[in-house]
Amino acid sequence: MQQNNSKLTGGCQCGAVRFRADRLGRPSICHCRMCQKAFGSFFGPLVTGYGVAWTRGAPKYFRSSNKVRRGFCGDCGTPLTYEVEGEESIELAIGAFDDPTVAAPVIQVNPTDKLPFFHALTGLPVRTEYSPAWMTPSAGLRSYQHPDHDTAVWPPEKGFPS
Amino acid sequence: MSEIFTGGCQCGAVRYRVEGPVRHASICNCRMCQKALGNLMAPFASFEARVDWTRGKPTYFQSSTRVRRGFCNRCGTPLSYQWGEHNLSLTIGSFDRPDQLLPTVEFARDNRHPVFAHYNDLVEEPLGSTDEERDLLAILKSYQHPDQDTESWPVEGRGR
Numbered sequence: 001m002q003q004n005n006s007k008l009t010g011g012c013q014c015g016a017v018r019f020r021a022d023r024l025g026r027p028s029i030c031h032c033r034m035c036q037k038a039f040g041s042f043f044g045p046l047v048t049g050y051g052v053a054w055t056r057g058a059p060k061y062f063r064s065s066n067k068v069r070r071g072f073c074g075d076c077g078t079p080l081t082y083e084v085e086g087e088e089s090i091e092l093a094i095g096a097f098d099d100p101t102v103a104a105p106v107i108q109v110n111p112t113d114k115l116p117f118f119h120a121l122t123g124l125p126v127r128t129e130y131s132p133a134w135m136t137p138s139a140g141l142r143s144y145q146h147p148d149h150d151t152a153v154w155p156p157e158k159g160f161p162s
Numbered sequence: 163m164s165e166i167f168t169g170g171c172q173c174g175a176v177r178y179r180v181e182g183p184v185r186h187a188s189i190c191n192c193r194m195c196q197k198a199l200g201n202l203m204a205p206f207a208s209f210e211a212r213v214d215w216t217r218g219k220p221t222y223f224q225s226s227t228r229v230r231r232g233f234c235n236r237c238g239t240p241l242s243y244q245w246g247e248h249n250l251s252l253t254i255g256s257f258d259r260p261d262q263l264l265p266t267v268e269f270a271r272d273n274r275h276p277v278f279a280h281y282n283d284l285v286e287e288p289l290g291s292t293d294e295e296r297d298l299l300a301i302l303k304s305y306q307h308p309d310q311d312t313e314s315w316p317v318e319g320r321g322r
Contacts, residue, residue, distance in 0.1 A: 013225060029284070036260060037172045037256060040199055041203075042255060062173055062238060066301070077233025077239070077241075078199070093201065104276055105277050124267060124268040141227055144224055145198075
């Protein structure tokens with residue numbers, strides 16, 4: 001398990017919410033229908049975070065059941081946490097880490113809701129040919145995503161480079 | 163009559179409806195999709211038909227010069243991706259029946275999370291495998307919107 005806590009930082013896409021964890025527990029992917037819908041995806045990838053501190057902003061919460069709340073960024077929507085009432089640790093969304101490879105899932109939970117095509121995802125054809133229509137607009141593309149590290153000021157004081 | 167697809171966010175404040183057929187369904191491993199969805203990759207489906215927002219509207223974050231991403235500002239569910247004025251793509255997990263939307267292409271394989279190749283080797287743990295989990299399940303009441311359209315939501319008298 002990766003325990004180099006200098007790397008255990010992350011946050012939302014826009015950078016309004018940033019976190020740091022002291023150490024991580026078991027990483028998993030959860031197939032349950034609630035994780036699917038909360039993440040808008042096929043599963044929820046979560047890792048237990050110990051000593052989690054919010055270093056910029058704070059999540060907004062949705063109480064998804066009587067015992068669980070889920071944190072997200074109110075400005076850009078990135079799903080950030082899954083928190084069971086009364087537990088000290090919280091579950092963090094793996095994709096929100098600056099380096100999501102710090103948590104490689106070792107288990108899949110709630111397989112009952114697993115989507116029927118999950119097993120085939122690794123075998124999809126890869127798109128490598130891009131049409132000119134796709135490449136032309138890409139040429140001027142500039143990301144407004146927060147960088148994958150902490151920043152002193154965000155968004156950039158002088159604005160995004162044009 | 164073409165197939166109708168419906169979906170929405172976890173809390174039910176934003177709901178959508180779109181007529182088939184599906185134009186394109188994909189997964190993308192790029193770093194922007196990963197971070198936007200807090201996930202290892204992002205699954206999207208697009209349609210020739212226009213998407214109708216049947217309850218509420220998404221909030222948008224402009225993630226780059228060309229792309230805006232929609233989400234529910236009450237529960238956070240990532241809902242859409244739109245490049246300029248091109249057809250809107252919807253997150254497959256937000257559909258009421260995500261099993262009806264089979265991705266046929268993968269983008270940004272270079273940025274696959276390392277676990278991607280090992281998905282099918284991961285040990286499975288059924289729900290309720292531990293005492294703690296069984297205790298929680300016994301009293302758990304979901305506040306997630308049902309996987310179908312509803313006349314009114316949330317249900318009256320239900321705490322949030």
